[in-house]
Amino acid sequence: MFRTHTCGELRSSHCGNTVTLSGWVQRVRDKGTLIWIDLRDRYGITQLFLEEGKTEPVLIDLARSLGREFVISATGMVTERESKNPNIPTGEIELRVTAMKLLNASKLPPFTIEDKSDGGDELRMKYRYLDLRRNPLKHNLELRHRLALETRKYLDDQKFYEIETPYLIKSTPEGARDFVVPSRMNPGEFYALPQSPQTFKQILMVAGYDRYFQIVRCFRDEDLRADRQPEFTQIDCEMAFVEQEDVLNTFEGLARFLFKQVKGIEVGSFGRMDYATAMKRYGSDKPDIRFGMEFVEINEQAKGKGFGVFDEAELVVGINAQGCSEFTRKQLDALTDFVKKPQIGAKGLVYVRYNTDGSLKSSVDKFYNEHQLKEIAECFGAQPGDLMLILSGNTDLVRKQLCELRLELGNQLGMRDPQVFKPLWVTDFPLLEWNEDAGRYFAMHHPFTSPKIEDVHLLDSDPGKVRANAYDMVINGVEVGGGSIRIHDRGLQKRMFSLLGFSDEEAQNQFGFLLTAFEYGAPPHGGIALGFDRLTALIAGYDSIRDFIAFPKNNSGRDTMIDSPSEIAQHQLDELFLKVTAQKTGQ
Amino acid sequence: MFRTHTCGELRSSHCGNTVTLSGWVQRVRDKGTLIWIDLRDRYGITQLFLEEGKTEPVLIDLARSLGREFVISATGMVTERESKNPNIPTGEIELRVTAMKLLNASKLPPFTIEDKSDGGDELRMKYRYLDLRRNPLKHNLELRHRLALETRKYLDDQKFYEIETPYLIKSTPEGARDFVVPSRMNPGEFYALPQSPQTFKQILMVAGYDRYFQIVRCFRDEDLRADRQPEFTQIDCEMAFVEQEDVLNTFEGLARFLFKQVKGIEVGSFGRMDYATAMKRYGSDKPDIRFGMEFVEINEQAKGKGFGVFDEAELVVGINAQGCSEFTRKQLDALTDFVKKPQIGAKGLVYVRYNTDGSLKSSVDKFYNEHQLKEIAECFGAQPGDLMLILSGNTDLVRKQLCELRLELGNQLGMRDPQVFKPLWVTDFPLLEWNEDAGRYFAMHHPFTSPKIEDVHLLDSDPGKVRANAYDMVINGVEVGGGSIRIHDRGLQKRMFSLLGFSDEEAQNQFGFLLTAFEYGAPPHGGIALGFDRLTALIAGYDSIRDFIAFPKNNSGRDTMIDSPSEIAQHQLDELFLKVTAQKTGQ
Numbered sequence A, B: 001m002f003r004t005h006t007c008g009e010l011r012s013s014h015c016g017n018t019v020t021l022s023g024w025v026q027r028v029r030d031k032g033t034l035i036w037i038d039l040r041d042r043y044g045i046t047q048l049f050l051e052e053g054k055t056e057p058v059l060i061d062l063a064r065s066l067g068r069e070f071v072i073s074a075t076g077m078v079t080e081r082e083s084k085n086p087n088i089p090t091g092e093i094e095l096r097v098t099a100m101k102l103l104n105a106s107k108l109p110p111f112t113i114e115d116k117s118d119g120g121d122e123l124r125m126k127y128r129y130l131d132l133r134r135n136p137l138k139h140n141l142e143l144r145h146r147l148a149l150e151t152r153k154y155l156d157d158q159k160f161y162e163i164e165t166p167y168l169i170k171s172t173p174e175g176a177r178d179f180v181v182p183s184r185m186n187p188g189e190f191y192a193l194p195q196s197p198q199t200f201k202q203i204l205m206v207a208g209y210d211r212y213f214q215i216v217r218c219f220r221d222e223d224l225r226a227d228r229q230p231e232f233t234q235i236d237c238e239m240a241f242v243e244q245e246d247v248l249n250t251f252e253g254l255a256r257f258l259f260k261q262v263k264g265i266e267v268g269s270f271g272r273m274d275y276a277t278a279m280k281r282y283g284s285d286k287p288d289i290r291f292g293m294e295f296v297e298i299n300e301q302a303k304g305k306g307f308g309v310f311d312e313a314e315l316v317v318g319i320n321a322q323g324c325s326e327f328t329r330k331q332l333d334a335l336t337d338f339v340k341k342p343q344i345g346a347k348g349l350v351y352v353r354y355n356t357d358g359s360l361k362s363s364v365d366k367f368y369n370e371h372q373l374k375e376i377a378e379c380f381g382a383q384p385g386d387l388m389l390i391l392s393g394n395t396d397l398v399r400k401q402l403c404e405l406r407l408e409l410g411n412q413l414g415m416r417d418p419q420v421f422k423p424l425w426v427t428d429f430p431l432l433e434w435n436e437d438a439g440r441y442f443a444m445h446h447p448f449t450s451p452k453i454e455d456v457h458l459l460d461s462d463p464g465k466v467r468a469n470a471y472d473m474v475i476n477g478v479e480v481g482g483g484s485i486r487i488h489d490r491g492l493q494k495r496m497f498s499l500l501g502f503s504d505e506e507a508q509n510q511f512g513f514l515l516t517a518f519e520y521g522a523p524p525h526g527g528i529a530l531g532f533d534r535l536t537a538l539i540a541g542y543d544s545i546r547d548f549i550a551f552p553k554n555n556s557g558r559d560t561m562i563d564s565p566s567e568i569a570q571h572q573l574d575e576l577f578l579k580v581t582a583q584k585t586g587q
Helices: A057-065 A121-126 A135-157 A198-206 A244-263 A275-282 A308-312 A329-340 A370-380 A395-412 A490-499 A504-517 A532-540 A570-575 B057-065 B121-126 B135-157 B198-206 B244-263 B275-282 B308-312 B329-340 B370-380 B395-412 B490-499 B504-517 B532-540 B570-575
Strands: A018-031 A034-041 A044-051 A071-080 A093-104 A180-182 A190-192 A211-219 A231-240 A271-274 A315-321 A350-354 A360-362 A387-393 A423-427 A432-435 A440-443 A470-475 A478-485 A525-531 A578-580 B018-031 B034-041 B044-051 B071-080 B093-104 B180-182 B190-192 B211-219 B231-240 B271-274 B315-321 B350-354 B360-362 B387-393 B423-427 B432-435 B440-443 B470-475 B478-485 B525-531 B578-580
Touching: A018 A044, A018 A057, A018 A093, A034 A057, A034 A071, A044 A057, A044 A071, A057 A093, A135 A211, A135 A244, A135 A532, A135 B135, A180 B180, A198 A211, A198 A231, A198 A504, A198 A525, A231 A244, A231 A478, A231 A532, A244 A423, A244 A470, A244 A478, A244 A525, A244 A532, A271 A275, A275 A395, A275 A423, A315 A370, A315 A395, A329 A395, A350 A370, A360 A370, A370 A387, A387 A395, A470 A525, A478 A532, A490 A504, A525 A532, A570 A578, B018 B044, B018 B057, B018 B093, B034 B057, B034 B071, B044 B057, B044 B071, B057 B093, B135 B211, B135 B244, B135 B532, B198 B211, B198 B231, B198 B504, B198 B525, B231 B244, B231 B478, B231 B532, B244 B423, B244 B470, B244 B478, B244 B525, B244 B532, B271 B275, B275 B395, B275 B423, B315 B370, B315 B395, B329 B395, B350 B370, B360 B370, B370 B387, B387 B395, B470 B525, B478 B532, B490 B504, B525 B532, B570 B578
Parallel strands: A044 A093, A271 A423, B044 B093, B271 B423
Antiparallel strands: A018 A034, A018 A071, A034 A044, A071 A093, A180 A190, A211 A231, A231 A525, A315 A387, A350 A360, A350 A387, A423 A470, A432 A440, A470 A478, A478 A525, A578 B578, B018 B034, B018 B071, B034 B044, B071 B093, B180 B190, B211 B231, B231 B525, B315 B387, B350 B360, B350 B387, B423 B470, B432 B440, B470 B478, B478 B525
């Protein structure tokens, strides 16, 4: 038996008991005749105590030979400490060691196993098992476990069944790039790993399962941007006989339940905002509404005053930074530089200071007199002490730029507290997006999303105007997930495929099973998928998902710990009837 | 809104309420002026009622136009039925329809959606969404959902964290064949899909997570025998600072909890049997102990009496079928044919009848007199009325043959009730198996299994004798799962790899990360993996797993519903730097 208790559970009520603990040596303090060892396991840290003259010499020697991260088990009597440590739950006691055994030695770790490690990203990834020993990662994975379990309990209460869908499915051209899996038993043919279980969950609705969910891995072979992973996890859900409102209420309920269960926070009712409003007020379909600073459009007030930049712009739009009129020149230059970064791409930034003395001063005083600036300030509802920041240009572009500026200011002004949560449903997304390069429409959500009934008549005449029964759950400017009411009518689904440029044959070849299923009594249905990695990071108050995944891959899709992907044996290729036509270039 | 209630919840207490239901038309009974519709959803069936003269004519017409599996929604008043149906929970009421809407039509399904369908396997697989509508499959998937959730609750209570491990990992030569996934970003390199998360869960123990589990998909590219799937699900678990006994107790606890929660059955304490005993008494490492009929070895009594077959055999062994002395000649011939089937391969079957009058009669009376037969009967503990069945030959082979005969007899005698559950731990498996073809040892469990300390000294001198700290959970003759205490010492692990024929370089290349991890404080650890598909089928009392998987593949690894695997586009192959060297032969 390796232990009677964990390193996190002994209290002064255990004093006098003889117990055995096992764990890792966090540190050894050797003060001459007295030796203390901090012994760590998942549950906490307990102090071991040895004393020359009282403890057996062989144990003293063993204690002195221990290094960081050695694994030991120790038996002794629980004793009240002389100097208590109120910072840890076991701080009232220590173990007077009467037996101790080395279970495994450890080389000196390449970085410190502390809350703030001195290890760089690369080293931490290679020795992930050491990085995972650090408290922050332990808390992240515990949170993830807890969230998954509570999600399952909530959805089970709501009569959802968790049903596993296959991972070896079929490659489809719409959407991102698939990972494919050659089939040895079917030479020349491939499975694909699912980008989501979309069609299977719809099939389950056709099959009458009524409420489905799955916490499921999904795969996308994309060029990895920072903080994207080739495999990721989603909470995937579908419901039959529902309208949009039913889905929103159910999953607003889930999110509120999770915040309550796991963080003890009441996030309250979710806001609702349609896509058009979100774009107009925040320049984003995932607005961060922890703070205001809404967009104000001032075409009327800004144009025709001789300032060519504004006159030529499709849209002049700005935000009011309350109480920021005393931003220094340097601060304003920095903001200008920010919006002029190539990733953002604005040409410049116009500001209007509403000084505390009531006077107005702008970077375009040449074109606007005080009265005109006052008019602009009124549009913004600005008060003395405020600072207006204005951009102009093509509508879509300038909104994106101003969105970035707004978020940056929100950061600078401390208005984006990661421990404050403001959730929102964004609804009424466009059904289709025009792609100039491809010369055709693409589904904004996916090809199975239902148009709004009242917009169906526009499908032929003005497809770009058709709104979808689609919705995103947005929290703190993060798209936590999205979904839609699906098409359940075979005719409409075929029309949709045709709009997306599928020939009848292609539609049949790729999605024939779904079209056929729709002939056998498909119920109205809809659903949602929430990004579980992202949701977990968000709830913990973090931006990056990487430390919420036990074994993430780097930006080249590599797992540097196991050194994967890697070459495979020739006989494996032969069995699969495959030939590799290019070798990896040297690293 | 599509419904106020489900089709399973209305009772006589709802009478007088106006409600709306949605679902599928199970059947329409048109008795002239009166029409009844059975409306079905996941939750049950509710009877709708329409009456000419009272119900609006347009609804009567609609009702008459409905076919099987049409999807409708209907509103009406809940009314007490004239003739109640005590067989269904909603049998006291019906809905007097005041509004009804067709939501989707249905073609006539290619087979009946009834508990016993008239559809063949192939048709049912192709139209899986229709097959899944049948009650037996619905119950199976509900059971699966319930088992998964209860498993998670139990393990969470036991302080296990569910931690997701990657699906895109690294191909390793030991074990079954891997499915591989070409990496576009790393030309010429491949990921592999995991056959199990074995090394990752061990890494999590090194990382200090103490108790890990995951209900996880695993993949094996094997030639599919009946009832094997290329992807399958396991309850995968690992614990640190444990000995074998800790693991057995924890997972015996899980199994008992599941039977209790889901079936309301107390299965009691698990039996324990070591591998050698299981092989000797039952000829199997997964004995079905719902019935006795244990093997009796009779070399001493059988040999040297002039019967050459026995004299030349390594082992003469039999079973006693109690109360079967009056088996007919035909029955005995059938049993003889059974053991002579090529899959079993016995040369013949010797019987000894212990007649109810106390006389003994055998198929080898030429060689054994009544006294000698009596001696044999005594070995078996046989009584008048019993029938002894005896095989002989090479020990391993004859045990396998007799095992099959015993199970067959158990079936014939109704001793294998699928609703009776007799669980057992089989322990002390051999560490290694000699493979004649390969001319080397293979790991019986896997290369990470720890030998028993007391047998380590045999590793060099007599490796085949070394027993492992390995165990299987066996219920009703089914191997539900297995596990082991793992090696946590780098030196021993390297020695093991070397015994298994790995060069140092190969070991480093494949498992270097694990060997390195063992240098940084690896704790003693062990675990288990339970086959979740199999466990679910077993608990339901079924042999086959196929109807416990929502979307199984057929014996060629194909999903005939979605028609996968399939060819992929040339540009996909090009992007992956792959060339296919053989095409599928025509079907």
